[in-house]
Amino acid sequence: MEGKSASVRGFNPTGTVLLILLGTVLTGSLLWLDWQQGRSWQTSLVVPFLVSTGLVAAIGYQAIPLLKQLKMGQFIREDGPQAHLKKAGTPTMGGIFVVPIGTLLGVVWSQFNPDAIAVAVTSLGYLAIGGVDDWKSLSNRKNEGLTPKGKLLLQAAIAIAFCGWAFHSRGTTITTVHLPLNIVLPLGLLFWALAVFALLAESNATNLTDGVDGLAGGTGAIALAGLAVIILPTEPQLAIFCICLSGSYLGFVVHNRNKAKVFMGDTGSLALGGALAAVGILTEHLWVLLILSGIFAVESLSVIAQVGYYKATKDADGKGKRLFKMAPIHHHLELSGWTETQVVGVFYAIEATLVLIGLTTNS
Incomplete structure (x- = not known):
């Protein structure tokens, strides 16, 4: 990664510049x-996007002081990048005003489309799990x-529960996966096992990605x-739902x-x-989704590889070797000399390419 560090050495924008670039490109x-x-x-698509963006941004100015008053300050891992220690006390659980x-x-905006409602309930369910996890971490006064x-x-x-609803709602009409070159792969009941795995993998992957400001x-x-x-040509209501949620995260x-x-x-990332x-x-x-989740997948795989390599290389004293300086990989890049904004800027560019x-x- 040292060569890669050299290639981004001249690229070190501020967080504000990255926000402006991100907002400009999406809008x-x-x-x-x-x-x-x-x-x-x-x-239009841009109107709900901008309304969501503006509303979350505006409410944030009220919600953040409230989170501070409630003493929702984040505890930082002592074994993490030392530059992160100064972030201790920054309010967490920001997802509590973003996701709802x-x-x-x-x-x-989707006119109460049943599928949009189901996705919203599922997302809020994961918010609830993340909220409990965050609350327990704060109560225990450590990052656990x-x-x-x-x-x-x-x-x-x-x-x-979500897959049960989807099966009841649509039955066998959604048991296929669309591949490139207009190939349709029928999976039958195996589709539901894949669907459950996708929900678990995706929510944990985005959770692991949440480790650098704005990432x-x-x-x-x-x-x-x-x-x-x-999905806009075939599922316009779900597309509008995604647009609103995209704006809220911006x-x-x-x-x-x-x-x-x-x-x-975890409240927002799950x-x-x-x-x-x-x-x-x-x-x-x-x-x-797998293509679009390339960043999230790499973050997860870096953790899996780190743990697996450590266990495989344990010596007689029970100590193993590390594949990365620290996992997930964004921390490895930080410890290799990248600044946070360099990591975020490059990852934004990769995600846009994906x-x-x-x-x-899909065309």
Whole structure:
């Protein structure tokens, strides 16, 4: 990674610059799409996006002081990057005002579409799990909340409930996966096992990505907007839902950009992954979701690889070797000399590229 560090050495924007670039690219892309499709302001994509962004950003100015008053200050891992120790005390659980606003606007703007309501309930369910996890961490006064097993069981329960609803609602009409070159892969009942796995994997992956100011919120906003554009021709109501949620996460980045005034916590990161996976399942776009989730997948795989390599290389004293300086990989890059804004800027660019690949693959 040393060579890579050298390649980004001259690229070190501020958090504000990254926010402006992110907002400009997303807004400009939606404006261009509205113009291309001849959409009026009543049917446009950019209007719900900007309303969600503005509302979350505005409410954040009221919510953040309240989180401070409630003593929701984040505890920072002592074994993490030393530069993060100064973030101790920054309010967390920011997802508590991001997700409800985004899902509510998404449901209303989609004209109370049943699928949008189901995705909203699923996302809010993951928010609740994240909220309990964050609350326990704060109560224990250390960065430890629910046990991994307990957290996974709760996530699985919501995933099974959502898939049960989807099966009852649509039956065998959504048991296929659309692949490139117009290939349709029928999975039958195996689809539901894959769907449950997708919800668990996606929610945990976005959770792991939330470790650098503006990273999960910004990449999540890009992924949601990209997914919205891809499903727009066939699932316009779910597309509008994704657009509203994308805007809400962009509004959060207004406060979460470096240097962050608030963290989303598991409250916001688990809900992000749950929403992405639920939409991917209902639209049979799990392959496209995998492409759009490339950043999140790499973050997860870096943790799995780190743990596996450590266990495989244990010596007689029980000590193993580390594959990365620290996992997830964004921390490895930080410890290799990258600044937080360099990590975020490069990851934004990669996520945008993944959206373009997803659009090309789906065309």
